Amino acid sequence: MANDNRIIVSRTIDAPAPEIFDVLTLPSRHREIDGSGFVVSDDRTDRITGVGQVFRMNMTGDHMGGDYQTENHVTGYDKNSLLAWRTAPAGTEPPGWEWMWELKADGSDATDVTLTYDWDKVTDKATLEKVPFPLVTQDQLEDSLANLASAVSS
Template sequence: MHTVTEENVSATLTVAAPAAKVFAVLADPTSHAAIDGTGWVQEAVDRAPLTEAGQIFRMDMYHPNHPDGDYQMANRVQVLDPPRAIGWLPGQEKGDGHLEYGGWTWRYDLAPLGPSETEVTLTYDWSAVPQFIREYIQFPPFSPEHLSNSLHHLAKLAAPTSEA
């Protein structure tokens, strides 16, 4: 199920895994390439688990329309409320080492439906993106199905190994 508004898009899926397990997968940057439904996320540069708001984790990325093809995102954790919510603000490091953020966010909200099921809602929000960025990037920069694809990938990663 997708919900698209003028400023965000979200998808919800029931995952056959406890919320703590789903959260652990999301808090592990090394799993993000496997979760991603676009193929843009390549590999975690910072491999430490996400443990606090304000933490920065970098990801190697690839996009055919990016001027360099390969690039790197520096994400700042905005929400970290185990096992209920996790989210981050993607940005890029400028030449002087300063981080700049585009204003869009990724957020996962987890609602336990019992000991072995979790309802997961993934939201991509671009309400804080300034106009000058909107002039050259169309939002959302992917189809809404990307969020459902990501949630299905997450479900496979979080599932008990006997069901994988």
């Protein structure tokens, strides 16, 4: 589902929520689940354990002229049910786009996973002129859910 400022995709994954959350909270596994092709690796980042943490990722993309780093500021954390962060180019404050993973148990062996990419809070005109939102498509977000399903089954 998409509106003018966010894309939301959902999928039921055949794994318990704690197993899925375990993958999501390890930035070293984000390349494995990324459907956009932008994530290269984490940058010596520990497991995400709460709001306020910042994790750094090595990225690549033509939109940034090649290789770059992001700092991801954790804005939502509820063990086994929610993980959210705002992304910014390394060394800057987040300009307003946010990624949110929501997990809801569907019995003991399956989880409904919702991934939201939201750029509604981006208000800086220079950022809006530079970044062609949405930078990640609905298909790429759905690929991320498929990759997550594969990651927890392996």
